Amino acid sequence: MSSSPEVLRLEQLKKSYNIGQPNEIEVLHGIDFTIQRHDFAALIGPSGSGKSTLLNILGLLDQPTSGEIYLLGQPTSQMDDQERTRLRGQSIGFVFQFHHLIQAFSVLENVLMPLMLVHGRPNQQAIERAHYLLEAVGLKDFAKRKASQLSGGQQQRVAIARGLITQPALLLADEPTGNLDSQTASEVFELFREVNAQHECAVLLVTHDPRLSATCDRTINLVDGRIESDTLTTKALD
Template identity: 80%
Template sequence: MSESLNEVLRLEALRKSYNIGQANEVEILHGINFSIHRNDFAALIGPSGSGKSTLLNILGLLDTPTSGELYLLNQATSIMDDAERTKLRGNSIGFVFQFHHLIQAFTVFENVLMPLIMVHGRPNQQAKQKAYDLLHAVGLENLSKRKPSELSGGQQQRVAIARALITEPALLLADEPTGNLDTQTALDIFELFRKVNRELGSAVLFVTHDPRLSVNCDRTITLVDGRIESDMNRTGLIGVPTF
């Protein structure tokens, strides 16, 4: 597979500012460059205030950069309107957050199906089977009829992962997904992300403050003061820091 076909995401000279044209204008991201490929299992780390949340929102097409370009599946997103970005996001990106954002009124099974219901309406049998298969993959097939409030924190996070995978995303973005879990449950969830990356083929970008998790990722991207300080895999430097 060629480099371009293997590429899920690419940032070129990406910058983000707020309060543009005002006295309190501030630039948060300063010319970010890196790529994510289909086989990547990467951690994004950095101190509080380094710009990780801003960057993640842009990567997930929830926000737009001030300048530069974000390519998702080789498509330039700066020229897209909101509807086009929303469609691309829904088809290509899965999100898992520290807080699960499950809908308490719905069952586990219905929560997993929700991304497909929002796009296609009433789910067909194929969609239902996919939801059951994902619940089996995360070890919750016997809890499909329960409400989220009846599950533990780790179980709810597994539901959130299954929900994120229902659209078969090329990229899975995880924002501190183990931040409110105990140590063993956090390790279990980390291993589940590993399984997703290995068996389902989704590239994973894992934002974490936990060095016990980031050290076990194949690649670590360090963001400091809105710049890429380092981009390392297990064999050494793979990206050029931004200064």
């Protein structure tokens, strides 16, 4: 893992759809910003502002039309799919609004899945970390249950543990607490804070909830495909 404080850097990032056609549309118009290891940031903006498009590009799930995205100092625009997949698996954790668990697998297997895809059979250290994360999200007694036996909120908590299992340099979370009750949401938020502080994992939360964004250290506001503001909270400036 790179020792640089910079995790992610975007330079003049643009994204268009239907390129070369009469209905071509540009949805991201030259995005520039940097995410550092200590950052605990919220990405906000109205529906249709381009948040989901930007999130997919940040996670190397989609490619920009032009511009460059650097992940841990590595330019990614010229990487092939295999290189991008490898870098994404090593460096980025995802928590999506929809949990995408494998229903026939156990809770423990779902949490371990990102490691199993890369390394095969997990070692004891990985299994112990998975149990630690399940305890942190309040599911320590659910490890052997099938994902299909859990409620929606419980499945979301499993997805959060899965997103953290690789000890990523960057955690991308799309409305991560949207399906959780307020108590669990608060506990999950504190887990993100712990990971950010103790493991130098940069956190970027995409949220519509102004209460959630207000508790982050930094708020990036995307409007009509452009960064309208990028501000630190008073707490972060102290």
